[in-house]
Amino acid sequence: xxxxxxxxxxxxxxxxxxxxxxxxxxxxxxxxxxxxxxxxxxxxxxxxxxxxxxxxxxxxxxxxxxxxxxxxxxxxxxxxxxxxxxxxxxxxxxxxxxxxxxxxxxxxxxxxxxxxxxxxxxxxxxxxxxxxxxxxxxxxxxxxxxxxxxxxxxxxxxxxxxxxxxxxxxxxxxxxxxxxxxxxxxxxxxxxxxxxxxxxxxxxxxxxxxxxxxxxxxxxxxxxxxxxxxxxxxxxxxxxxxxxxxxxxxxxxxxxxxxxxxxxxxxxxxxxxxxxxxxxxxxxxxxxxxxxxxxxxxxxxxxxxxxxxxxxxxxxxxxxxxxxxxxxxxxxxxxxxxxxxxxxxxxxxxxxxxxxxxxxxxxxxxxxxxxxxxxxxxxxxxxxxxxxxxxxxxxxxxxxxxxxxxxxxxxxxxxxxxxxxxxxxxxxxxxxxxx
Amino acid sequence: xxxxxxxxxxxxxxxxxxxxxxxxxxxxxxxxxxxxxxxxxxxxxxxxxxxxxxxxxxxxxxxxxxxxxxxxxxxxxxxxxxxxxxxxxxxxxxxxxxxxxxxxxxxxxxxxxxxxxxxxxxxxxxxxxxxxxxxxxxxxxxxxxxxxxxxxxxxxxxxxxxxxxxxxxxxxxxxxx
Numbered sequence: 001x002x003x004x005x006x007x008x009x010x011x012x013x014x015x016x017x018x019x020x021x022x023x024x025x026x027x028x029x030x031x032x033x034x035x036x037x038x039x040x041x042x043x044x045x046x047x048x049x050x051x052x053x054x055x056x057x058x059x060x061x062x063x064x065x066x067x068x069x070x071x072x073x074x075x076x077x078x079x080x081x082x083x084x085x086x087x088x089x090x091x092x093x094x095x096x097x098x099x100x101x102x103x104x105x106x107x108x109x110x111x112x113x114x115x116x117x118x119x120x121x122x123x124x125x126x127x128x129x130x131x132x133x134x135x136x137x138x139x140x141x142x143x144x145x146x147x148x149x150x151x152x153x154x155x156x157x158x159x160x161x162x163x164x165x166x167x168x169x170x171x172x173x174x175x176x177x178x179x180x181x182x183x184x185x186x187x188x189x190x191x192x193x194x195x196x197x198x199x200x201x202x203x204x205x206x207x208x209x210x211x212x213x214x215x216x217x218x219x220x221x222x223x224x225x226x227x228x229x230x231x232x233x234x235x236x237x238x239x240x241x242x243x244x245x246x247x248x249x250x251x252x253x254x255x256x257x258x259x260x261x262x263x264x265x266x267x268x269x270x271x272x273x274x275x276x277x278x279x280x281x282x283x284x285x286x287x288x289x290x291x292x293x294x295x296x297x298x299x300x301x302x303x304x305x306x307x308x309x310x311x312x313x314x315x316x317x318x319x320x321x322x323x324x325x326x327x328x329x330x331x332x333x334x335x336x337x338x339x340x341x342x343x344x345x346x347x348x349x350x351x352x353x354x355x356x357x358x359x360x361x362x363x364x365x366x367x368x369x370x371x372x373x374x375x376x377x378x379x380x381x382x383x384x385x386x387x388x389x390x391x392x393x394x395x396x397x398x399x400x401x402x403x404x405x406x407x408x409x410x411x412x413x414x415x416x417x418x419x420x421x422x423x424x425x426x427x428x429x430x431x432x433x434x435x
Numbered sequence: 436x437x438x439x440x441x442x443x444x445x446x447x448x449x450x451x452x453x454x455x456x457x458x459x460x461x462x463x464x465x466x467x468x469x470x471x472x473x474x475x476x477x478x479x480x481x482x483x484x485x486x487x488x489x490x491x492x493x494x495x496x497x498x499x500x501x502x503x504x505x506x507x508x509x510x511x512x513x514x515x516x517x518x519x520x521x522x523x524x525x526x527x528x529x530x531x532x533x534x535x536x537x538x539x540x541x542x543x544x545x546x547x548x549x550x551x552x553x554x555x556x557x558x559x560x561x562x563x564x565x566x567x568x569x570x571x572x573x574x575x576x577x578x579x580x581x582x583x584x585x586x587x588x589x590x591x592x593x594x595x596x597x598x599x600x601x602x603x604x605x606x607x608x609x610x611x612x
Binding site for chain 2: 024045049050051140141144145148149187226
């Protein structure tokens with residue numbers, strides 16, 4: 001019996017000739033990523049035990065993405081603790097405020113995360129790296145054990161394979177497809193599978209319609225439906241793009257033809273229109289017609305789910321020559337500092353500014369508990385945040401709708417939840433050159 | 436670890452399917468407030484579905500649940516169960532809930548198919564978490580489930596993730612000296 005791609009990656013990291021789902025292993029990561037907000041509690045825990053040396057400081061990367069602006073004195077104090085930890089632990093790869101952006105995005109963009117790699121990351125949306133053919137595993141607070149010992153008990157996950165077929169319709173984007181996937185894959189959902197702690201491997205020639213940036217957007221929402229990973233086997237075209245940025249050698253990994261998949265599913269994307277996830281979870285997706293016309297107060301594009309350059313190109317196509325509606329505040333958070341630079345160079349930030357949208361620093365933006373640009377009681381927000389449980393972006397009495405960058409931008413302009421297919425310029429652009 | 440008590444004998448407390456962690460196992464405010472103090476958590480264990488649960492609970496009692504118990508990766512409720520000396524046997528748990536329970540040092544079994552069909556609240560149970568041997572003395576039933584994997588028993592026996600890390604570090608220091 002062959003192995004799935006993720007079984008192969010874990011076998012390589014564990015020094016095992018072969019592995020199968022359900023086994024418990026202790027894989028050695030090529031890198032370990034810790035996001036800013038988990039540094040203070042991790043430092044406190046390790047200091048209390050007297051553990052002052054990490055397993056290998058050169059393999060640990062600390063990123064600053066959750067709290068970039070220091071919107072409170074507490075966050076400024078956290079920043080001080082983070083820099084102290086960097087000094088005490090001898091971390092060389094520390095991306096401070098303004099130096100990298102979102103850890104789930106810039107590490108792959110800059111070629112640090114590459115196909116076939118295995119890494120630990122404290123945050124579950126490290127599943128983004130599956131768009132590059134890497135496998136990253138969320139540790140939560142158990143990152144302290146990884147920092148001290150270099151590994152963590154890991155149950156090899158089962159893989160469910162989903163073949164993508166059909167053609168993406170104009171005005172419909174990867175994030176719409178991701179929201180639909182999450183909704184169909186959720187516990188008790190239409191797919192009839194249990195996605196909990198499964199890797200979702202996407203396959204099929206229809207994937208060729210999705211650029212690398214779009215593939216990252218595909219990875220976001222299934223994570224919220226409890227997938228432990230989303231794995232997209234890198235095509236030759238993707239590898240060419242990845243090689244151009246790669247900061248080291250890599251070997252892409254693919255599932256064997258006779259690998260054991262727990263289930264084989266198919267999704268025809270031809271009939272999928274713009275989706276909106278209702279307040280509560282990314283897997284509560286409905287067709288936009290269900291809530292079209294609902295007045296909004298807050299709009300936001302960004303987060304690890306939709307902070308890639310292409311996501312912002314989509315937003316710019318809608319915003320060009322338009323103004324954000326009165327009574328709506330609209331925030332744009334690029335995923336990375338490199339993307340912010342490109343927005344300035346290519347004139348997109350000018351379009352955003354002319355439309356009345358506010359450009360925030362690269363990172364998580366309002367998606368991290370609304371610690372910047374929050375939503376207030378009674379307000380309605382439509383955003384590309386990675387998730388939307390009650391109170392996620394501020395007060396609990398808010399509606400937090402999730403949608404594609406196109407839907408968010410179209411809604412910000414009209415002041416109501418708006419089907420982006422009604423924006424002629426956007427439809428024309430996607431027909432000419434699919435995004 | 437050899438002295439750790441893997442076999443619990445006590446009364447059954449039976450729950451159904453889809454019991455969430457926040458809002459059923461423990462009130463949401465303790466989860467949101469990241470309260471990990473067992474003394475503060477214990478009075479509120481199952482408070483919202485069974486006020487006063489903790490007053491009748493005794494060390495060795497075993498919570499038996501249906502499918503999808505304890506959604507979410509949070510530990511608060513398992514901290515209270517562990518501190519009370521309870522065991523947990525589930526038809527299924529989301530993986531991160533299972534991981535959180537192990538990380539708290541809780542004696543836990545999951546993927547115990549149909550286990551809620553074999554018990555009622557108040558039954559006298561005997562469960563060996565190291566072998567998966569499950570006995571309902573009140574009904575004369577015996578079932579075999581998958582045990583807690585050996586590598587995870589080390590974590591549970593040392594009191595959870597924090598205890599394991601402390602033990603690892605002390606052992607390393609002793610070896611170095």
